[in-house]
Amino acid sequence: MIAAIVGVLVIVSAALLLMRFRGKNRFPWYEFFSKGRREGFSLKEISFLKNIAIQNKVEQPQSIFWSTKQLDRCLKPAIQKIYAEETMSPEHKLEMVGKLLDLRTKAEFNLPRYRKKIRDTFSLLPRQKLVIKDRDFGLFVSWVVEISRKNLVVTQPAGQKASGNLNWTGRKVLVSFWRADDAGYEFATKVLEQIRHEEFPLLYLSHSSSLERNQLRKGVRVGMNIRAQFYPIEVVKAQGVNKPVVSKRGFMGKIIDLSEGGCCMLAGRLLKKNSRLKLEFDLTPQKRVVAIGVAIGVSKTGDERVQKIHIMFVRMGAQSRHNVLLYVYNIFGEREEERSDRRAARSSRPASSTVSSTAFADSNSRPTAGVRGASVPHEDEPSPDE
Numbered sequence: 001m002i003a004a005i006v007g008v009l010v011i012v013s014a015a016l017l018l019m020r021f022r023g024k025n026r027f028p029w030y031e032f033f034s035k036g037r038r039e040g041f042s043l044k045e046i047s048f049l050k051n052i053a054i055q056n057k058v059e060q061p062q063s064i065f066w067s068t069k070q071l072d073r074c075l076k077p078a079i080q081k082i083y084a085e086e087t088m089s090p091e092h093k094l095e096m097v098g099k100l101l102d103l104r105t106k107a108e109f110n111l112p113r114y115r116k117k118i119r120d121t122f123s124l125l126p127r128q129k130l131v132i133k134d135r136d137f138g139l140f141v142s143w144v145v146e147i148s149r150k151n152l153v154v155t156q157p158a159g160q161k162a163s164g165n166l167n168w169t170g171r172k173v174l175v176s177f178w179r180a181d182d183a184g185y186e187f188a189t190k191v192l193e194q195i196r197h198e199e200f201p202l203l204y205l206s207h208s209s210s211l212e213r214n215q216l217r218k219g220v221r222v223g224m225n226i227r228a229q230f231y232p233i234e235v236v237k238a239q240g241v242n243k244p245v246v247s248k249r250g251f252m253g254k255i256i257d258l259s260e261g262g263c264c265m266l267a268g269r270l271l272k273k274n275s276r277l278k279l280e281f282d283l284t285p286q287k288r289v290v291a292i293g294v295a296i297g298v299s300k301t302g303d304e305r306v307q308k309i310h311i312m313f314v315r316m317g318a319q320s321r322h323n324v325l326l327y328v329y330n331i332f333g334e335r336e337e338e339r340s341d342r343r344a345a346r347s348s349r350p351a352s353s354t355v356s357s358t359a360f361a362d363s364n365s366r367p368t369a370g371v372r373g374a375s376v377p378h379e380d381e382p383s384p385d386e
Contacts (some may be wrong), residue, residue, distance in 0.1 A: 041226040101325045120209040133174040156201035199266040219260035230279035262312040291316040
């Protein structure tokens, strides 16, 4: 009798373990399918993503629709497989890769760090860069030194001639700053006191609890150091109609940061605010970017002959956009390769061969060789026409 009971218990236990094992390893097809449909994928594309998730042994397959960690595990093999698929048309490949990269961007900006905003100046950190605007004096740059209970201590504003001779005490100013991985902020405040120290001149600003949050970042921005060619776009009147024409004369610049929506480029003083340009650069030997952009801002550098041009992309082909996003999210590890190559180049470069930052300072005197037609052809090249 006891042996029979023990035997039944063993069988029941084995059955329960088997059911639990099967349930644990059963693919959550319904959840995966419904989430994929909500993200705009077709049934065939969802089946493709399912196979990628299984091949990469993702514990929760549906998490590839919201987890940056799981997405990054699957994006590289998925995109490689898409590019290698012979039965898929080029248009469908671009569309599929575009959907995956859109999914990656959406997952990125759902991370908690992009949702944490600050409400007052007590949350600022030392070394935060500030732009101070005075109605009479103009624009200046300052840096946070200390945040005390009573006031905000910043360096004396600089950036204009005779900055050190200005009397700031009692002035009402508008302060703006960019908070990393967040957005731009702006607040009005008053200068409580000015410390005229020979080595460390400071301002004491009153705290504010009325921070206005604006300029929310729409794309991840990464630092870089890549040379680019740019061609100014001129408006020519032909037969009574204004038509944008890309200049045949190209100039050199250096891109120092990049996102899907734009970039910051060091160049000479040729371009002004609101200037339009065509931009060409290679992220890798296989990844070329061609875009039409507009200079939404120009700022100074330490060299009077070089300026920072803040460019917003207004037209960009699908392949160029994919190349930028693949680089920004480092899907193929190209940014690590670039950094290691740069370190190797610096270690092997003789001290006398260091390139000066003024190598491209005067854009007017340093055009690139040839004309626009001599540039590398690009199947995805945008037109300057709006």
